[in-house]
Amino acid sequence: MNPQALARSRDFDHRGRAWYADRAVTVFVFIGGTSAILFIGGIFAFIAREGLGFVFTEFDAGEFFGSIAWRPTSALDATYGALALIVGTASITGLAMVVSIPFSLAAAVFIGEFARGRVRETLKVLVELLAAIPSVVWGFIGFSIMNSLIIDIFDVPIGLNVLNAGIILGLMAAPIMTTIAEDALKAVPDGYREAAEALGATRWQVIRKVVIPAAKNGLVAAVLLGVGRGFGETMVVLMASGHSINLPDSVFDSVRALTATIAAELGETAVGSDHFRALFTLGILLFLVTFAINLAADIIMRGIRRKGERGRP
Amino acid sequence: MVAGGAPNGGGASAEALSAKVVVQNLTIRYGNHVALRGLDLSIRRNEILGVIGPAGSGKTSFLRALNRMDEFIPGMEVEGRITFDGRDIRRVRNVYALRSRIGVVFPLPVGLPLTVYENVALAPRLRGVRKGSELDEIVERCLRRAALWEEVKDRLDSLGSLLSGGQQQRLTIARALSQEPDLLLLDEFSIAVDPVTTMRIEDVLKDLKNEMSIVLVTNLVQQARRLADRTAFFLTGEHVETSDTARIFSGIVKDPRTHDYIEGRFG
Numbered sequence: 001m002n003p004q005a006l007a008r009s010r011d012f013d014h015r016g017r018a019w020y021a022d023r024a025v026t027v028f029v030f031i032g033g034t035s036a037i038l039f040i041g042g043i044f045a046f047i048a049r050e051g052l053g054f055v056f057t058e059f060d061a062g063e064f065f066g067s068i069a070w071r072p073t074s075a076l077d078a079t080y081g082a083l084a085l086i087v088g089t090a091s092i093t094g095l096a097m098v099v100s101i102p103f104s105l106a107a108a109v110f111i112g113e114f115a116r117g118r119v120r121e122t123l124k125v126l127v128e129l130l131a132a133i134p135s136v137v138w139g140f141i142g143f144s145i146m147n148s149l150i151i152d153i154f155d156v157p158i159g160l161n162v163l164n165a166g167i168i169l170g171l172m173a174a175p176i177m178t179t180i181a182e183d184a185l186k187a188v189p190d191g192y193r194e195a196a197e198a199l200g201a202t203r204w205q206v207i208r209k210v211v212i213p214a215a216k217n218g219l220v221a222a223v224l225l226g227v228g229r230g231f232g233e234t235m236v237v238l239m240a241s242g243h244s245i246n247l248p249d250s251v252f253d254s255v256r257a258l259t260a261t262i263a264a265e266l267g268e269t270a271v272g273s274d275h276f277r278a279l280f281t282l283g284i285l286l287f288l289v290t291f292a293i294n295l296a297a298d299i300i301m302r303g304i305r306r307k308g309e310r311g312r313p
Numbered sequence: 314m315v316a317g318g319a320p321n322g323g324g325a326s327a328e329a330l331s332a333k334v335v336v337q338n339l340t341i342r343y344g345n346h347v348a349l350r351g352l353d354l355s356i357r358r359n360e361i362l363g364v365i366g367p368a369g370s371g372k373t374s375f376l377r378a379l380n381r382m383d384e385f386i387p388g389m390e391v392e393g394r395i396t397f398d399g400r401d402i403r404r405v406r407n408v409y410a411l412r413s414r415i416g417v418v419f420p421l422p423v424g425l426p427l428t429v430y431e432n433v434a435l436a437p438r439l440r441g442v443r444k445g446s447e448l449d450e451i452v453e454r455c456l457r458r459a460a461l462w463e464e465v466k467d468r469l470d471s472l473g474s475l476l477s478g479g480q481q482q483r484l485t486i487a488r489a490l491s492q493e494p495d496l497l498l499l500d501e502f503s504i505a506v507d508p509v510t511t512m513r514i515e516d517v518l519k520d521l522k523n524e525m526s527i528v529l530v531t532n533l534v535q536q537a538r539r540l541a542d543r544t545a546f547f548l549t550g551e552h553v554e555t556s557d558t559a560r561i562f563s564g565i566v567k568d569p570r571t572h573d574y575i576e577g578r579f580g
Contacts, residue, residue, distance in 0.1 A: 116387065195423040195485070198380060199436040199492055200413025209435060214426040 047287055051280030058274050059281065070245050070256075072265070072275040080278045082285070084245045088162075088255030091248055092237055093230040095166025100174040100230075101223055107174070108181035108222075113207055124182070131175035135235040142168040142240025156252045160242035163251040168240050169230050177226035184218020185211060217300050224297035232290050234259035258282050333358045333496060333526040334379065339393035341374045341383070348374040352393070352552045354545060356496070361518065361527045363541025363558060365534055365574070370547035372530040376498045379528070380415040381408050397496070413440060416489030420501040422481035424473035425488075429456075429465050432473045432484055436492040451491055458521070459487035460513045479510035486514065490521075497527045503536065515540055534575050538562050546571045 001009075008014050058080070063069075067081025111123050142164050150159035188211050196206040212219070234257075242254025243264065262279050269276040332355035339352040349371035356362050364372050374389075376382075381402060383389040395402045397411065405411050413436065425432050433452045434442075442448055452469070456462040461483040465476065473484050482502060489497060499518075503511040518527060518540060531537050537544045538558060545555040546568075554567045566572045 189423075191419070191421075191423040192425055194382065194385070195417075195419065195425055195488075196435070197385065198382065198412060198415070198417035198419075199439060199488065200409045200411075201435075201439050202409050205439055209439075210425055210427075 044287065047280055047283045050277055051282075051284040054274065054277035054281050055284075058278070064281070068245060068247055070261070072269075072278055078274060080274075080281075082258070082282060084247055085256055085258045085261050085282065086285075087247055088241065088245075089231065089237070089257040089259070091162050091251075091255060092165045092169055092241060092257060093227060095162055095251060096169035096173055096230045097223070097227060099167055099170025100177055100226055103170070104174040104177035104222070104226070105181055105219065107178040108185055108219075109207060111178070112182045112185035113203065113211065124179075127175045127178050131179060133172075135172060135233060136239075138168050138172045139235045139239030142236060146240065150252075154252065158242060158252075158254060160240055161252050161254045162241065162248050165237050165241035165255075165257075166251065168236050169233055172233065172236060173226040173230050176229060177222045180222035180225060181215075181219050184215040184222060187218060188214045221297040221301045224293055224300070228290050228293040228297065231293065232259060232286060234263050238263055258286055262286075331358065332356060333398065335394075335396045336375075336379075337394045337396075339375070339378060339391070339395065341371065341378060341392075342390045343388050347550050349378075349547075349552075350550045354552060354555060356526050356528060357543075358526055359522055359524075360542040361522055361529055361540050362555075363537030363544040364528060364530045364547060365532075365537050365544060366547035366553075367549075367574070368532075369549060371550045372547055373500055375547070376417070376500055376528065376530060379496070379498060380412045380417065382412075382417075384408075413492055414495050416492050416494035416497045418482070418485050418489050418497070418499045418502045420504045422478060422485045422505060424476065424481045424484060427473060428470050429473050429476070429484060430469040433487050433491045436488065452487075455487040455490040456484075458490055458517060459483045460517055461487055479506045482506050483510070483514065486517070495525050497521065497525050498530075499527065500530045501532055502529075503531070503533065511536075534577075538575075546574060548574070 009016060060080075064080060064082050065086070066083055067079065068084035069079040069081040070085060071077070071079045107123075107127065111120055111127070115123055143160070146164045146168060147159035150156065150161070150164055154163075192210050192214060193206055196210045197203075201209065237257040238260035241257060241260065243256050243260055244254040245256050246253055248255050262282055265275070266279050269279065334356040336352055336354045336356075339349060339354075340347065341349040352371075352375065364375065366372055374383075377386070377389070378391045378395060379402075383391050397414075402411055425435065427435065430452055433455050434448045437448055437451050442451065453462060453466075456465060461480060464480060465484075473481065476484060482505060486502070502514065506514065515536070518529070521527060522542075529537065529540055541558045543555055544558045544561050546553040546561075548570060553571055554561075556566070560566075561571060562575065564572060
């Protein structure tokens, strides 16, 4: 370094390349980091602009939440009863959780606590791969394979129903729940396990008495994120549920989901029409519910981190 | 042969009969690294056996082998024979029963994410104690014996991890005692404990010796001198010697390295 450059680098009032590079990077990462706020705000504003117009004019809360008559295309008497759609989504998601919660928690416990070495690494990769399978592929499996399986096994006329969509959605949500639940188990210090083992606890006792209580928040968050995922999923429920407006009496009834309704109908509506705006109202509902679920999961996860940092409950 | 009995030596077979634990030709490897080489050692009934030696001498590996904790450490291989009350520990059918008779106190206190009460009640619960009054009694007795009861009796329901470091270490000792162990393994228990608490725990250990065998792994040579009936010196995986503590510290050693170590000339 020549003496001149050295003197400049030590000059209090001279801003060199490094100073500007630092400033540029700061701005860049700030934009990247805060863009999430922009997007979430933007999306909500967009949905709200279209949907709220409907909410304040045609919208009838009694009809929307109380009627199953979703007849947006009726020329004489269009009605927008979303009850069947809400029940459809809820029943599919509910069944999916019944399938995926025990499945994925068991998988997480096996991968995190029992499997060792190569088995464990292989399983982790496979589960992550499973999580990456496009939902249309799952939908296809529901549509072609599960459909005929259900017809054969249960001797019912149609296999595209709550059972089909629930199982497929459950299998689809399981890998993500497994991954998050396994992370939660991994966050439990090994010292806890060793201490409990040294007391003479069996492996299952260690897991039940020490590891699961310690990982409880993370496990709940995993389940909630799985619920959120199931709730917002579209393609599987469109392809496997039968897509017919119906209050189901049993898991063998076809139903229609909120998401699938939007996906199937939006392309055929006139922009700005009541129907178009009613679909956006469904969007608001979906947005609010998934937002609430994810927020709850996030708050619970933060709870864990804080506990980890301060050693407090 | 009991505590403070004949000095080093004596008939090996007689010792084998009366000892709590007999270790024969114990070698521990982690992959290519040999942590402990050909250890022959016995732990007598009702004695405190001090184990000293610099870091990396195989002390902790030795403790791990005693209650078969090696099974959870990938790559740790144990060869040789260890008997506990004459039973080969590799051949017991229920390893959990073996571990339940061996209490372990780790270098840093591991307060399980449970309340003070539940930390101490866990081991009794695991072995099937259900009755509340019985559990209460065990918890109080163990906490008293670990010199902790007076400090925590009003907050048994708060989390163990909220106690101070010294209190947590006494909690882990209470937890180990709740197993009603025959053998208590302490691995540098005083690392995170203040000197006053250390002295209190040491008094507790002197008392406990009447009921169980204790292995005290320590970095503090003076701690071994204060507590141990016999002292074993390990050096980079080699068992240099084991002898009566009084003899070792009065300079009667078989190997000059032992003398150098306790005099602080290396390590």
